[in-house]
Each structure stands twice: as C-alpha cells, then as structure tokens.
Amino acid sequence: MNATNSISYFQDISTFLKALKTFVPQSNLFHIHRHEDAPETHSEETQLFRTNTFSVSLLTDGEAVYKIGMREYSMKPGSFYFMSPQQLRYYKKIKPWKGYVFVFSEEFIRMFSGISVYAEYPFFKLDANVQLQLNEDQLTELLPLLEKLHTYYNGSESDKLKYLFHYMSLVLLKARKWYAEQHTITPETVKPVMLSKAFDDLLEKHFFDIASQRAESLLAVADFAAALHVSSNYLSDTVKKETGKTPTQIIKERTILEAKSLLRNTRLTVSEVAYFLLFDDPSYFAKYFKAATGISPSDFKDQK
Numbered sequence: 001m002n003a004t005n006s007i008s009y010f011q012d013i014s015t016f017l018k019a020l021k022t023f024v025p026q027s028n029l030f031h032i033h034r035h036e037d038a039p040e041t042h043s044e045e046t047q048l049f050r051t052n053t054f055s056v057s058l059l060t061d062g063e064a065v066y067k068i069g070m071r072e073y074s075m076k077p078g079s080f081y082f083m084s085p086q087q088l089r090y091y092k093k094i095k096p097w098k099g100y101v102f103v104f105s106e107e108f109i110r111m112f113s114g115i116s117v118y119a120e121y122p123f124f125k126l127d128a129n130v131q132l133q134l135n136e137d138q139l140t141e142l143l144p145l146l147e148k149l150h151t152y153y154n155g156s157e158s159d160k161l162k163y164l165f166h167y168m169s170l171v172l173l174k175a176r177k178w179y180a181e182q183h184t185i186t187p188e189t190v191k192p193v194m195l196s197k198a199f200d201d202l203l204e205k206h207f208f209d210i211a212s213q214r215a216e217s218l219l220a221v222a223d224f225a226a227a228l229h230v231s232s233n234y235l236s237d238t239v240k241k242e243t244g245k246t247p248t249q250i251i252k253e254r255t256i257l258e259a260k261s262l263l264r265n266t267r268l269t270v271s272e273v274a275y276f277l278l279f280d281d282p283s284y285f286a287k288y289f290k291a292a293t294g295i296s297p298s299d300f301k302d303q304k
Contacts, residue, residue: 007088007261009211010051013103020046029108030164032146032153035062035097045092048257050208053103054117054124055083056171058146060139062097066090071200073131078139080132080175084117084124086208100146104168112165121172123179132178145171196242199224199235203251207258210277218255218278221247256292259285263301270297 010016012028021041025031035057048067057080064075067090068083075081075091083089085106109117118125123132134142145167152163202224209215224247225232239247255277262273274285289297 007257008047008049008265010049010053013053013105016051016053016103019043019049025103026153028105029111029161030102030104030153030168032100032102032149034150035059035099035101038097046090048088048090050085050088050211051103052085053105054085055101055103056175057081057101058099058134058142059097060099060143061095062099063094064097065092065094068130071197075131078134080134080142080178082121082123082128082130082175086205087130088204088207100150102146102149102168108161108165112162113169121176123175129183132175132182134178138174138178142171142174145174192238192242195228195230195235196239198228199239199247199250202227203254207254210258213276215278219251221251252288252292256289259289259297260293260300263297270301273297 008019010019013025013031014028017023017025017031020043022038022043023031023033059075059077059079061077062075066073066075066081068081068087073079073081106117109115122128123130149164149167149171152160152167157163206215206219210218221236222232225235228235230238236246236248239245239250243250245253259273259277262268262276263270266273268276270286271282274282277285279285279288286297289295289300293300
C-alpha cells in the first residue's frame with residue numbers, strides 16, 4: 001500500500017486486526033499475539049491509519065520502519081514501542097518479525113482502574129518519544145511477563161481479564177521505569193526539535209478531534225503558536241529550520257491528506273467533506289483542494 005494517499009480509521013480491535021489481515025480477537029477489550037505467529041496474510045505494509053486502541057509491541061528479531069505521529073522510527077531487535085489512539089501510524093516490514101504485540105482499549109482499563117493512561121504512562125502522550133531500546137537484562141525481565149500475558153489470553157482461567165489486566169500493568173510499569181531512565185530532561189540544544197515535534201503532535205491531536213467531530217474550527221498557525229506559548233514567527237522559523245517546510249505548508253498538506261481520505265473512503269459529498277473539515281464554504285474548499293493537488297475534489301472522488 002502507498003503510505004501517503006489516504007488515512008484509514010479503525011474503531012476497535014476487531015476492525016483493526018481484520019484490516020491487517022491477521023488474528024480474530026477474543027473481544028474488543030484486549031488482544032495479544034506473537035509476531036512470528038501472525039498468518040501469511042498479515043500486511044507487510046500499511047497505509048496511514050488511526051485506531052481507537054492502545055498498542056504495545058516488542059521486537060526480539062526483525063526490522064521495520066514505523067511512522068508514529070508523523071515521525072519515523074527504525075525498529076530493530078530490542079525495540080519496545082507504544083502507540084495511543086490519537087496517533088497517526090504507518091509501518092513497513094523490512095525483515096520478518098519476532099516478539100510480541102498487544103492491543104487494548106480504554107474500556108479495558110476502566111474495568112479495573114480509574115487511572116488516566118496518559119498521566120500514568122508518559123510514553124502514550126502525544127509529545128513522547130514512543131520507542132525504548134532494551135538491553136539483554138531488560139529483555140530478560142520483560143519476556144516472561146509477555147509470555148504470561150500470552151498464556152493467560154489463550155487459556156480458560158475464569159478470571160482471565162483480571163489476570164490480563166494485572167500482567168499488562170506490570171509490563172507498563174516496567175516500561176515506565178525504563179522510559180524514565182532513557183528519557184531525561186531535554187538539553188537546550190534540542191529544544192527546537194522538541195518544539196517542532198510538539199507542533200506535529202498538536203496537529204495530529206487536532207485532526208483526531210476533527211475526525212471525532214470534537215473540534216469547532218480548523219486551526220491556523222497562530223492557534224498552534226498560542227497553545228505552545230511561542231510567537232507565530234518563532235514557531236514558523238523553528239519548524240521551517242527543522243523540517244524544511246513552514247507550519248502553513250504542513251497544515252495544508254495534512255488537511256489535503258485528510259480530505260483525500262474522506263473523498264476516497266467515504267460516501268460523503270464534496271460539500272459534506274468541506275463541512276466535516278470545518279471549511280465554512282464548500283467552493284473555497286474546492287479551490288483550496290485543486291490549488292494543492294491540480295485536480296478538483298469531485299474529479300478526485302470519481303477516480304476509483
């Protein structure tokens with residue numbers, strides 16, 4: 001699949017795993033499997049997608065490129081990484097994977113705890129570095145917990161969900177400890193990088209809010225600058241230096257990407273897409289889209 005031509009949305013674990021052509025989960029609360037046990041139909045590469053689930057994955061062997069929140073990560077043996085519902089994702093396998101992956105819903109957490117996942121586990125936050133690189137000692141600690149999770153998931157224990165929750169919590173608590181050890185206070189020299197990443201993260205959150213119909217208007221550079229407590233000029237200069245593109249260009253590209261997905265993958269009319277993306281005037285949206293792509297939104301929608 002081409003990773004840049006559309007964005008898919010998966011509302012639960014079942015639809016997510018079905019799209020990846022992999023396992024049928026026992027429920028939409030929790031699922032775990034070994035990477036090496038995935039069927040041959042499992043997708044080697046995805047398009048950009050979001051799913052309303054949390055995901056945690058460990059590679060003990062293999063290699064992949066993973067895009068999470070519009071930034072790329074190189075996954076290799078020992079890579080342990082975390083994804084949350086707000087993040088845009090894409091992956092491409094380079095070498096066959098071994099290890100574990102588990103996915104869970106916020107409902108699963110609420111069944112047994114009142115914690116905020118984002119407050120309790122910083123690697124799920126939008127502005128987090130989502131990857132840990134584990135050493136042999138850490139892998140020795142982690143793998144038995146994942147094996148227990150896998151065993152209970154495939155077993156018939158009457159309190160299965162409780163066991164799964166508690167073993168999963170142990171995994172996440174270990175990860176939180178290692179995350180604190182690997183990610184210390186940001187030095188002054190990387191603050192521009194962090195500002196650029198914070199802008200990316202806010203942009204992804206904004207489009208998640210749009211997709212969830214919780215946003216009231218399409219945000220501009222000044223809105224992001226205010227949220228980040230910097231001037232518009234400083235944000236523009238910093239992002240341009242770090243990415244080669246201005247925030248205005250990035251916002252426009254991201255808006256067009258979302259528009260293409262809606263036009264191609266839904267039954268919404270061009271006008272409905274315009275209003276869904278919080279444009280006040282469908283004719284302006286059509287001009288905006290054509291100026292960016294060279295084709296009208298109606299013609300793009302007809303290109304099946």
